[in-house]
Amino acid sequence: MTASPFQDALRAPTFIRHLFSRFPLIAYPVDPPPMSVEDFQRFTTKTAAVAEDSIYTLYSFTESTDSSIASFNPACLKWQTYLKIRNISFKTHPSNNHASPSGSLPFLTISPPSDRISQTIPSTKLARWIEEQDKAVAAVNTVDTDGGDYRAFLSLVEGAIRDAWLYALYIDPSNLSTITIPKYTAHTPTWPIPHILGSQMRQAAIDAIRKSTSSSTTTLPTGTELYAKAIEAFAALSTLLGDDRWFFGANEAGLFDAEVFAYTHLLLRLEVGGSAGGDGGLVEGLKEFGNLVGHEERIRRRWF
C-alpha cells in the first residue's frame, strides 16, 4: 500500500518521532486497580469463601452475587434463567441501568482472569452470544424464534402481561412503596432519593403503558382492564402449553420458557399485594392456570 503525499505531509518529522520514541525514559510496573467490593470484603472480614468465581458476570437488578437467587426484574430474570437453562455458569452483580451501555439491564461481562480488559455483551446480543457458546447443553430447545406463533405469543408476554406487571408493581401505590421502591433503591436508601426515583419509575411505567396500548385512543386503560387483558393472555399461554413440559412442545426449556417464567415467578413469589393481590387480582388470576404454576415450579426447582 502506498501512502499518499498528503499523508506524508501530515506525519511528524523523523527526528521528532525518534525523540518521542525514546520517551518515557523509564517504564515502571503498573499499579493494581482499586479493590472491588468482593476484594474488600475478603480484605476486611477474612472470609475467603466466595461461591462462584466465574469469568462471566451478569449485571442485573438483584440483591446477590449468587446466580441462583432470582432477580426481581423480569427482563433480568429472563436472561438469568436462560443462561442457567443453557448451563452457562456465571455470577450476578447488583447493578442499575446507568451502568449499561445500552441504557438498560441486564448485560453480561466476560473478564478472563489473564486479562484486565473485559468484554461487554448487551441483552440484545445475548441470545446470539449464547448460541455461539459450545458449553451450552446438548438437548437444545429447537423452537424457531422467527416463527409466527412464537412471535405472536411473545407479543402477548411483552404486551399485555408486561403492562399488567408494570401496573401492579409501579403504579399501584401499595406495591410501589412496599416492593418496587425498596428493591430498586436498596443502594441509596437516603431520603429523598427513593421518593424521587420512585416517582420517576412510576412515570416511566405510565409512559410505557401509554405507548404500548395507544391506538387511536386518547385515554389510558384502567388497571382492571390491564389485569383482564393479562389474565386473557395467561389463558392463551396456558392453552398453548397444554400438558407439555415446555412451551411449543420442546423437549428442553428455551428462551420462551424463560420469558414466561420471568413474570410468573415474580408474580407468584414476590408477594405482590395491592390491587394485584386478592380476589380478581392478577396473582389470583394466574393461579387459576395450574399448568403455568407447574411450569414455574419446574423451572424454579431445577435452576433456582
Add this chain to the structure above:
Amino acid sequence: MSPIELHVWNRAFGLPSLDPECLAAIAFLSSSIPQELWVLVESNNVSVSPNGSLPALKDGSHWVGGLDAIVSYLNSKSSGGSDIDRDLTVLQKAQSIAYRSFIRKTCLPIVSLSLYVTSKNWINVTRPLYSNFLPFPIQYEIPHTHHAQAVSLTAHLTSLIRDIAAEESRPLQPVSTSFAGITTTTDKSNPQEKEKITTRVRLRNLLADFLDPIEEKLSGQNYFFGGTSPTTIDCLLVGYLSLLLYPDLPSAWAKEILQQEFPGVVAYTNRLMSSYLSDNIAYGAPDETDKLTFISWTKRTLESSPQSFGLTDNIPLNQEGYKTQSTAFWVAVQGVIGLAATIGTVLAYKASTTGGGVDVGLKEEAAGKEVYSASRGSGGDVENTGAEKERLPVFRAEDMLGL
C-alpha cells in the same frame, strides 16, 4: 327495534373508515350479524365511547367501546349466535388472542408511519382529509392529536423516518421515479440511488417483520385459520392491511412493497375487503346527543384535561377512578382560585385600611435623602465644607481588611 349503531371515524381512502380498529369492527359486524340489524354512524365523537376511543357500539342506551369489548358484547348478547370464532379449536382461540396482540403491536407503527409520519403523505393526503368532515375549530385539534400519537408510536423508527424524508426531499429522478424492487441492478456509483435502495430495503424489512408470520400462517388459505368463513383475526387483519394497501399516497412505499413482495397477502386483503368493507353498508345519522360539536368536544377536552396536561398522571384501577381524578382536579383548581381570591381580598382590605402603600412611599422619599445617621448630641446639618477623598495614601486600611 332500532338497529345497533356502530360509531366510527369517518370514511377515507375509499374505505369506510380511516382507523384500522374501526375498519376491523365494520368487518366484524359485516361478517357476524345481518346487514339490516346494524348501521354505521360516522360520528367521529370519541366522547360517546366508554373507553374514550372509537369504534363504539350503541345498542339502545347501552354503549360498548373498543373492538374487543364489542366482539365479546355481541357474542354474549346473541348467545354465541354472532360468534364467528365458535368453530375454532381451543388452541386456535389462544392463537387468535396472541395474533391480535401481535398485529396491533407490529402493524400499528407501520400504518402510522405510512399515513401520518411520512411527511409527504401527511401534508398532501391525510392532514387535508380531516378538514372534510370535522367542524371548524376541531379540525385543527384532532388531526394534531392523531399525528402526535403516530409520532410517539414510531419513535423507535427515527432513523428510517429521516431517510424517508431525505429521499422525498430530493428531486425526482427522470428514469426511476418509482421503486423498482431490490433485485434491480442500479449503477453503484450513484449514491442517491443506492441510498434510496437501502431505505427501501429497510422499509421492506419493517413490513416483512410483520407480514412474514402472517403470510406463513395464511399459506394460500382463504382465511387465517382456513375454513370457509372469516374469524375475528381476519377482521382485524383486513382493518390494518387495507390501510396499507388502498390509500393513494404520494409516497406509496407500503402499497408498492406489498404488491411486489407479498402477493398472497394482497389477494387475501382484496378478497376480504370486497366482501366485508364494501359499499353496501347501511349508514345512519348520529343522534343529536352523539354528534361531535364544538361544545361536546370542549366538554370532553375539559374533562380529560387534567390527564392530557399531565397534571394528574395516573392510571386508576377503574373508570370511576378517572372520574374521581378529574373531579378532584377541578375541585383543586377551584380551591386554588378561591384561595388566591381570598388572599387578594385580605391584602386589598389591609392596604385600604392601614394605608400601607402611602407609608412605603413616604419612607422611600425620606430614604432618598438620608438613610442613616448615627448622631451624638444634637446632630447638626450636613455642612459641605470639607471634602476629603478616601484615597489618602497614608491612611489606606485595605490591607487589614478584605477577604
Add this chain to the structure above:
Amino acid sequence: MAAGGSGDVFDILKDASSPDTIAAQRAAQKAHDEEISIKAQRRAAETIQGHSSQPVYFDSITILGAPNTRRSFLERLVKPALDRSDQGDFTLKDALRELSKAINGLQHFEIFNPNIPFYLDTPSDYNYDPRSPNNPIPLSAVINVKERSRVLLKSGTDLGNTEGSAYIQGSLRNVFGGAEFLHLSFSKGTRTRSAYDATFTTPINSSPLAAIELKGLSTARDNSHSSHTELSRGFIGTVRWATPAYKLKQSISYEGLWRTLTELHDDASNSVQRDAGDSMKSAFTHLLTRDTRDNPILPSSGALLRLRNSIAGIGPLKGTVAHWKSEAETALAYPLFKGITLSSSVRGGILYPLALSGDAAPKPSTIADRFHIGGANDVRGFQTGGLGPHSGKDSLGGDAYVAGSLGLLFPFPRVGTDSGLRLQAFINGGRLLALERPPEVQDMNIAQGMKYTVSRLLTEAPSLAAGVGIVYGHPVARFEMNFCLPIGVRGTYGEEGAERARKGLQFGVGVEFS
C-alpha cells in the same frame, strides 16, 4: 458654622478644598478639575498630616444615598468607629483610619459603587475655643455612597480549570438590605456540560470577614477520562470567615449531594460499570487557606498553604458513602534575579474508607470519590486523570496521592516582567495509588493497608514529566502552552493499566495551576 483660629484644622481644610457644594463638586470632578483636586488632595493630606495628632471625636457619621440598605446593617459597620471615638484618646489620624475602615467595609460588600467619597466637618453649632486647643473637636462625617443596581443579568464566557463555558447569570444584590446576594446561574461548558445553581450569600453580623452561603445546584459533568458523565444535585451550606491578622481564610461546609454516574461509554471498564448509578454523599468539609502570593494567577513571590479535610457518611450524616478525605497543598514562589521566578508546589491527600452508620465494615471507595490527578494544569505531561491506576482508557483514581512540581519562570525576551508573558521550564510528577493490601499480610485492617499504601507512595519513584513552554497570565485565567516529555511512567503505551502520558504540545487554561 465652624469658626476658625489660625491653627484650626478645619479652617485650613476649608481653604484647601473646593468651595462648591457636594453636587457641584461631583460635577466638577467629572469635568476637568482633575489637577486642582489632586493639588487639593495633596494639600489636604499635608494638612492632615500636620494636624494628625489633634484630639477629636465623632459627633455624627452620616451615610447618604443608601435607600435600600437596612439601617441596622449600616449601623454595625459604622459602630466600631463611634466606639473607638468614645474611648477617648482619639486623634484626627485615628478618626481617618476608622472612617477608612468603615468605607473599606462598605466597598467590600459590592453593593455600592466602589468610589465612595467622604466629607469631614464640625457640627454647625460648634464654636472653636482657641483658649483650650487640646479640647477634642467634634467631627461630623458624611459618607456619600451610591447603590449599585439591585438586579444584574449577565451572560458571558468563563475559563475554569481545563474547561471553557458560557453562562447566563442573574443576580439580586442587597436582597434584604443587608448585602445579601442571590445568584441564579446556568452554564454550559466543555467539561461541565450543564450546571444550574442558585446561591444565597449573606454576611454574618454585617462583617466583611464572615459570610454564610447557601447553594442549591444541579450539574452534569463529563468525566471522559473515566468514561462516564457525573450528575450531581443537592445542597451546599458554607460558613466562611477570615482572620486578616494571620492572612487565614477558613470555611466549614456541609454538602448533601445526590450523584449519578451515568451515560457510560461503550468501552467503559468493569470498575466504572460497578460504580455506575446513584450515590448520596453527605459530608462536612473544613477548608483552611493561607495565601500570601502576590498574584494567584502568576505568582512571583509568596506562599500558599491549603488544608482540606472532609468527613462523609459516618454517624448521623447518613448517605451511602463514608470516608475521611484529607488533602494538603503548598505552593511557593520565590523571585530570584532579573525577573526570574522559582515556583514549586507539593500536594498530597488520602481517602480513608469508614463504616457507614449501620454497617459493620467499611465499603471500598468509589470512582467518584477517589482522587484523579494529571492534566495540563495539574501534573503536566500527563492527560487529564492520566496518573494512577487505569483500566483500558479509564482513569480509576486512587485513594492516596502525592504530586509536586518545580519550575522556573523567565521574563519573555523584549517584553519585560510587566506583561503577563513568561517562558517556563518545569519538571513535575506524582504518584497515585489505590488502597492496597500489604503482600506478606493475610488478614489485616484498613489502617495497615493505608499505612502500606502511603509508604509505597513516599518511597517509590514518582511518575515524572518535564517540559518547556510559554505562559500568559491574564487577570481572568492563566494560559499555558508547553512542550512536554514524560520521563518516568507506569506501564508502557498500550499496556493494560498503564498511565496515560502526553508527549509533545499540551495546552492548558485555568485559574489554578500547580
